[in-house]
Amino acid sequence: MLFYSTNKQSSPVSFSQAVLTGLAEDGGLFMPETIPSLSRSFFQEIDKMPWPEIAFQASQAFLEEEIPLPELRRMITEVVNFPVPLHELSPQTHILELFHGPTLAFKDFGARFMAQVLSFLAQKREQKTVILVATSGDTGSAVAQGFLNVPSIEVILLYPQGKVSRIQEQQLTTIGENITALEIKGTFDDCQSLVKKAFTDIDLKRKMQLTSANSINIARLIPQSFYYFFAYASLSDKNTPVVFSVPSGNFGNLTAGLIAQKMGLPISHFIAATNRNSVVVEYLQGQEFTPRTSEKTLSNAMDVGNPSNFTRMLELFGHSRSQMQEKINGASFSDEETLAEIQEIHQKHNYILDPHTAVASLAWKKYQKEIFPDHQGVVLSTAHPAKFCETVQQALGQEPEIPERLQKCLEREKKTTVLSKEFAEFKEFCLGR
Ligand SMILES: *Cc1c(COP(=O)(O)O)cnc(C)c1O
Numbered sequence: 148m149l150f151y152s153t154n155k156q157s158s159p160v161s162f163s164q165a166v167l168t169g170l171a172e173d174g175g176l177f178m179p180e181t182i183p184s185l186s187r188s189f190f191q192e193i194d195k196m197p198w199p200e201i202a203f204q205a206s207q208a209f210l211e212e213e214i215p216l217p218e219l220r221r222m223i224t225e226v227v228n229f230p231v232p233l234h235e236l237s238p239q240t241h242i243l244e245l246f247h248g249p250t251l252a253f254k255d256f257g258a259r260f261m262a263q264v265l266s267f268l269a270q271k272r273e274q275k276t277v278i279l280v281a282t283s284g285d286t287g288s289a290v291a292q293g294f295l296n297v298p299s300i301e302v303i304l305l306y307p308q309g310k311v312s313r314i315q316e317q318q319l320t321t322i323g324e325n326i327t328a329l330e331i332k333g334t335f336d337d338c339q340s341l342v343k344k345a346f347t348d349i350d351l352k353r354k355m356q357l358t359s360a361n362s363i364n365i366a367r368l369i370p371q372s373f374y375y376f377f378a379y380a381s382l383s384d385k386n387t388p389v390v391f392s393v394p395s396g397n398f399g400n401l402t403a404g405l406i407a408q409k410m411g412l413p414i415s416h417f418i419a420a421t422n423r424n425s426v427v428v429e430y431l432q433g434q435e436f437t438p439r440t441s442e443k444t445l446s447n448a449m450d451v452g453n454p455s456n457f458t459r460m461l462e463l464f465g466h467s468r469s470q471m472q473e474k475i476n477g478a479s480f481s482d483e484e485t486l487a488e489i490q491e492i493h494q495k496h497n498y499i500l501d502p503h504t505a506v507a508s509l510a511w512k513k514y515q516k517e518i519f520p521d522h523q524g525v526v527l528s529t530a531h532p533a534k535f536c537e538t539v540q541q542a543l544g545q546e547p548e549i550p551e552r553l554q555k556c557l558e559r560e561k562k563t564t565v566l567s568k569e570f571a572e573f574k575e576f577c578l579g580r
Contacts, residue, residue: 150177153458162213163268166366169359177365178462182409183208193380199223202373209369222263231374233381236496239523243378251531254289257367262293264366266300274356278302281338284311285448288318290360291326302326305338321559333568341573351577363455371403378525387523388415392511394503394529395419396449398456405463419477420510422446428477445482445538446502478510489542499547502538504528
């Protein structure tokens with residue numbers, strides 16, 4: 148299968164090429180040329196299948212020409228090695244807990260799968276591969292965990308000094324081994340521009356094989372469709388139509404759900420749940436799509452003013468707004484509403500939501516009341532509440548319980564190298580390794 152660019156100005160490429168280049172030459176995002184349908188028997192037997200088998204069958208058609216199938220199976224077993232429980236809040240509302248991976252956020256699925264694919268591709272090369280990742284918090288540690296101790300791969304994480312939370316910083320800077328964290332005296336944009344410059348630098352290119360691991364990589368999108376299948380497999384009632392409410396920032400999560408639906412998964416509707424950064428919601432409500440600078444909110448992983456996967460969503464609906472509106476409803480909520488929702492769910496159900504999940508919970512409740520009273524809702528829970536202690540504390544006056552693996556990482560010693568945002572300094576650091 149080939150992967151085409153959403154800008155349609157460059158030629159389609161193989162999966163490996165799409166993964167290694169990240170972005171198409173014409174600046175577009177890669178999309179699979181066709182989306183295969185899974186068989187009727189797959190869906191009839193889905194609740195009897197082990198999850199790695201579900202994931203294997205859901206990804207096989209995209210990847211089989213380039214990854215030998217036993218290798219693909221092995222990768223999936225490495226990636227899907229933690230539980231994904233479907234927690235029932237009420238008969239009509241389920242919370243899909245996507246936060247039981249190593250970094251307690253749903254990004255573990257995509258980042259770990261991409262790490263597996265990149266290390267497989269790197270084995271074919273002679274040089275050591277260096278993965279550069281600019282991160283504003285969550286992505287860096289998820290990617291790094293995926294590459295931890297992978298032979299012939301080194302990961303350099305760049306994060307903006309003083310602009311990530313304490314927990315995020317501990318997660319980024321205590322991994323060690325083949326993972327190096329650089330604390331950049333600048334913003335996330337400065338980190339990103341250092342990475343971009345590195346890719347065009349001749350000296351660096353000569354010395355090492357550089358690869359990026361950014362969020363638009365197709366190898367992160369495909370595995371994010373797996374858990375929609377897992378959720379469906381876990382539902383005891385498969386006759387009541389299912390609506391997925393997805394906390395959204397760059398819309399990679401929701402786009403993966405659309406792909407699962409195209410593969411035949413019986414999803415009735417999606418709800419795009421956002422905070423104040425609501426350009427996609429506005430588009431769904433009939434306004435122009437107008438990207439703008441993002442606003443800071445409590446659900447900060449969704450503070451995106453120009454969601455990169457929107458172009459993939461347009462492709463999936465043949466650039467028709469009305470077709471998109473038939474499948475996706477949008478809603479956006481304020482920080483005050485988010486805090487109140489954390490409180491309400493805790494009071495009613497003795498269950499603690501993180502702020503991102505709270506936004507999706509609000510969105511499901513709104514549409515359940517207005518248009519889906521006869522449906523069941525799956526609210527995707529994208530982060531463990533302990534990752535957002537301060538916000539939970541603010542809402543409930545108590546902190547959530549900290550899982551052991553997070554506690555351990557909080558106790559470890561931080562190791563970083565502090566660099567200015569000057570490219571020369573960064574380059575010298577890389578060449579000196
Ligand atoms: C990244 C992230 C999101 C947004 O996911 P997208 O795929 O960018 O829409 C939501 N919640 C959490 C906790 C995240 O880390």
